[in-house]
Amino acid sequence: MYLFQAEEIVKQYNGTLALDKVSMNVPGQSIYGLLGPNGAGKTTLIRIINRITAPDSGRLFLNGRKLESEDIYHIGYLPEERGLYKKMKVGEQAVYLARLKGLSRQEALTRLKYWFEVFEIRGWWNKKIEELSKGMQQKIQFIVTILHEPKLMIFDEPFSGFDPINTAILKKEVLALRENGATVIFSTHDMGSVEELCDHITLIDKGRTILQGTINDIRSAYKSDTYEIRFMGDIHVFKPVLNANFELLEQSVSGETCTSKIRMLHHAQGNELLAMLINKVHILSFNELIPSMNDIFIRAVKGNSTEK
Amino acid sequence: MSKISLIIQREYITRVRKRSFIIMSVLGPVLFAGMMIVPAWLSQVEEMDVKRIAVVDSSNMFRNVIPETEILKFDYLENVSLETLKKTYAQSGYYGILYISHIVTYDPNSVILYSDKQPNLATKLHISNAMEEYIKSLKLSTYDIKDLDMILRSIKTDINIRTIKLSENGREKESSTGIAMAVGYAGGLLIYMFIFIFGAQVMRGVIEEKTNRIVEVVISSVRPFQLMMGKITGIALVGLSQFLIWTVSTFLLVSIAKAVLFPELNLTSTEKVLTQDIMSSGQAAVSPEPEESAANMQEVYTALEALKNIDFLVMIGSFLFYFLGGYLLYASLFAAVGAAVDNETDTQQFMLPITVPLILAIFVMISAINSPGSPVSFWFSLIPFTSSVVMMARIPFGVPVWEVVLSMAILVLTFLGTTWMAAKIYRTGILMYGKKVSYRELAKWIRYKG
Numbered sequence: 001m002y003l004f005q006a007e008e009i010v011k012q013y014n015g016t017l018a019l020d021k022v023s024m025n026v027p028g029q030s031i032y033g034l035l036g037p038n039g040a041g042k043t044t045l046i047r048i049i050n051r052i053t054a055p056d057s058g059r060l061f062l063n064g065r066k067l068e069s070e071d072i073y074h075i076g077y078l079p080e081e082r083g084l085y086k087k088m089k090v091g092e093q094a095v096y097l098a099r100l101k102g103l104s105r106q107e108a109l110t111r112l113k114y115w116f117e118v119f120e121i122r123g124w125w126n127k128k129i130e131e132l133s134k135g136m137q138q139k140i141q142f143i144v145t146i147l148h149e150p151k152l153m154i155f156d157e158p159f160s161g162f163d164p165i166n167t168a169i170l171k172k173e174v175l176a177l178r179e180n181g182a183t184v185i186f187s188t189h190d191m192g193s194v195e196e197l198c199d200h201i202t203l204i205d206k207g208r209t210i211l212q213g214t215i216n217d218i219r220s221a222y223k224s225d226t227y228e229i230r231f232m233g234d235i236h237v238f239k240p241v242l243n244a245n246f247e248l249l250e251q252s253v254s255g256e257t258c259t260s261k262i263r264m265l266h267h268a269q270g271n272e273l274l275a276m277l278i279n280k281v282h283i284l285s286f287n288e289l290i291p292s293m294n295d296i297f298i299r300a301v302k303g304n305s306t307e308k
Numbered sequence: 309m310s311k312i313s314l315i316i317q318r319e320y321i322t323r324v325r326k327r328s329f330i331i332m333s334v335l336g337p338v339l340f341a342g343m344m345i346v347p348a349w350l351s352q353v354e355e356m357d358v359k360r361i362a363v364v365d366s367s368n369m370f371r372n373v374i375p376e377t378e379i380l381k382f383d384y385l386e387n388v389s390l391e392t393l394k395k396t397y398a399q400s401g402y403y404g405i406l407y408i409s410h411i412v413t414y415d416p417n418s419v420i421l422y423s424d425k426q427p428n429l430a431t432k433l434h435i436s437n438a439m440e441e442y443i444k445s446l447k448l449s450t451y452d453i454k455d456l457d458m459i460l461r462s463i464k465t466d467i468n469i470r471t472i473k474l475s476e477n478g479r480e481k482e483s484s485t486g487i488a489m490a491v492g493y494a495g496g497l498l499i500y501m502f503i504f505i506f507g508a509q510v511m512r513g514v515i516e517e518k519t520n521r522i523v524e525v526v527i528s529s530v531r532p533f534q535l536m537m538g539k540i541t542g543i544a545l546v547g548l549s550q551f552l553i554w555t556v557s558t559f560l561l562v563s564i565a566k567a568v569l570f571p572e573l574n575l576t577s578t579e580k581v582l583t584q585d586i587m588s589s590g591q592a593a594v595s596p597e598p599e600e601s602a603a604n605m606q607e608v609y610t611a612l613e614a615l616k617n618i619d620f621l622v623m624i625g626s627f628l629f630y631f632l633g634g635y636l637l638y639a640s641l642f643a644a645v646g647a648a649v650d651n652e653t654d655t656q657q658f659m660l661p662i663t664v665p666l667i668l669a670i671f672v673m674i675s676a677i678n679s680p681g682s683p684v685s686f687w688f689s690l691i692p693f694t695s696s697v698v699m700m701a702r703i704p705f706g707v708p709v710w711e712v713v714l715s716m717a718i719l720v721l722t723f724l725g726t727t728w729m730a731a732k733i734y735r736t737g738i739l740m741y742g743k744k745v746s747y748r749e750l751a752k753w754i755r756y757k758g
Contacts, residue, residue, distance in 0.1 A: 047524075050524070050527075050528065052524055052527065052739045053739065072527075072528040073528060073529065075528060076528075077524065077525065077528055079521050079524045079525060081520075081521045082520070082521065083520060083521035083522045083523070083524050083525035083526075084520065084522065084525075085322075085516070085517075085520070085522060086516075086520065087322065088322060096314065096318050097525065097526070097529075099314055100311055100314055100315075100526060100529040100530060101528075101529045102529070141525075144525070145525075
């Protein structure tokens with residue numbers, strides 16, 4: 001059973017189709033990536049899920065029931081643009097927003113203390129939001145979003161504005177949220193984080209779903225039986241052993257180490273190749289090249305635009 | 309704690325802590341008290357020292373005619389020409405030179421007071437009254453009437469109009485129109501100011517929440533209506549606090565200043581000079597008339613009585629009601645405008661329908677102060693968009709109870725109506741971006757159901 005489902009969501013803005021029958025199924029306790037180039041419709045979809053805008057057609061379900069306005073109390077939403085009072089002090093603001101979400105003052109203070117430790121921002125309690133940088137504000141916003149421990153969390157571009165150290169902290173915490181039973185949907189351009197975090201993704205472009213499924217399935221689907229072999233020895237060793245089943249794609253030498261990319265043809269096995277090489281050179285490594293999400297993203301989006 | 313009270317609390321505390329609120333709370337009473345105290349104080353300081361006036365009397369008629377007062381002294385100089393006196397004026401130490409030409413009895417413009425300062429009205433009146441009286445008595449005496457002095461004394465009558473307001477149950481109340489006008493004007497103007505200042509704060513607050521996307525975060529915890537009403541109520545409390553601080557500290561400041569600056573009396577020195585004039589204005593003679601001075605005191609007394617007779621409980625009570633009513637009515641409209649636009653510069657097109665009735669109210673209020681019972685005053689104190697300002701100005705003059713009740717009822721009903729309407733606009737507008745909104749669009753939002 002899915003925790004959250006969107007069914008054929010359609011949204012039109014001034015005659016242009018922002019979302020064209022987009023559907024997604026988000027299993028419980030998982031991390032779901034919502035990908036797409038700029039202007040693809042990610043934020044529109046997120047705003048529809050949060051009931052900030054209404055879809056023209058389509059349905060939303062939470063726990064198999066139709067999403068009602070009361071349900072959004074159980075959704076934690078991190079908007080792409082910061083939603084904080086600029087003139088208010090950090091601590092006061094965090095307590096206020098937490099209490100609006102139904103936490104008691106004491107509970108809010110306890111939890112905030114914990115999260116301020118995690119993000120190493122204890123000293124900020126009495127600073128005004130406007131004194132903080134974008135990334136610093138982002139941390140506050142993130143804490144405020146998850147503080148009341150909602151079942152479903154939706155982050156719009158959570159990593160934008162973060163340095164690598166803070167990105168790492170945030171990733172760790174997102175994974176921890178899943179461990180603790182939460183379900184996370186997030187939109188991003190950062191494909192590295194998708195590979196690290198996501199169980200499932202939906203890639204939308206120009207309002208339409210062009211790729212959907214688990215990360216593993218998608219990457220397997222995009223792999224092209226290409227292997228990389230690193231070895232020490234004669235760079236020309238391949239010439240005699242190449243036969244109709246192997247194609248040499250590229251080759252490079254760095255010091256004594258040679259690296260070659262080889263594609264298997266006709267379902268040839270890597271073992272055959274290794275068997276031919278094993279007595280001739282000193283093999284350092286041999287591994288299958290699985291396309292990165294970055295490559296998949298670019299190929300999928302480019303493919304989508306050439307189709308049209 | 310309920311969510312709406314949390315919102316009210318935040319709106320209130322963040323605003324009350326602001327530097328601008330604190331500055332206004334300190335500056336306001338200082339300014340108000342200053343407006344009451346400083347003119348009186350200045351005139352006192354200015355006239356602390358005795359003004360000596362040199363009199364050059366070419367007509368030789370007025371020696372010792374102009375009575376001296378505590379601060380006005382006259383030196384009648386002989387054998388000195390005006391020209392030399394003017395030349396030595398700077399060194400002479402005189403406040404001014406009074407020149408009386410010899411044709412004074414038939415040319416009223418033949419008296420000139422030279423001074424390097426601007427002589428005040430009291431001084432001028434003092435001199436001209438004394439001379440007029442003297443010339444009059446001189447002229448009368450040429451008719452050779454028997455017992456002239458006695459006749460003149462017997463025909464002199466002072467009229468001091470006292471206004472007494474009849475209340476419905478036949479009780480009489482002494483009132484003074486001047487005081488009622490001042491109180492009415494101040495009340496109406498204060499309401500107008502409060503509506504504008506705090507209404508605009510509501511609008512700016514809504515725009516802040518909208519442009520900073522705070523609404524998107526908060527909307528999952530509270531309903532838009534709660535958010536709007538919380539803001540409106542919180543700011544209303546800020547307004548009330550400001551009003552309370554202003555009244556209490558103005559009252560304190562004025563009391564303290566009075567005790568320090570005018571220990572013996574509340575009269576200004578200009579009034580003192582005038583009082584002395586009135587006291588001594590019988591004939592050209594210098595003898596003050598005891599009854600007349602009593603009559604004069606009576607006038608001052610009447611004004612004070614009238615001030616006491618304005619029922620300040622009723623005034624403050626109705627001020628609070630009309631402030632809240634008017635504010636709530638307009639604040640919801642301000643909130644709707646804030647929700648409909650993307651930034652403050654876009655508010656203009658929607659501000660017009662809000663500002664026009666308010667400014668109209670000020671104009672009607674000015675006319676209502678002059679004729680509180682006129683049909684214009686009556687109708688505009690019932691129309692809810694102007695009633696809080698106009699009715700407030702009329703109340704010190706006394707308004708029939710049914711009119712006040714009707715006006716209040718209409719105000720409350722309209723406030724409920726505008727709030728309902730504003731809530732609809734707010735709910736849709738607050739989450740909408742990048743779209744230039746027209747009036748037609750707003751009408752559509754109001755018709756959305758749910």
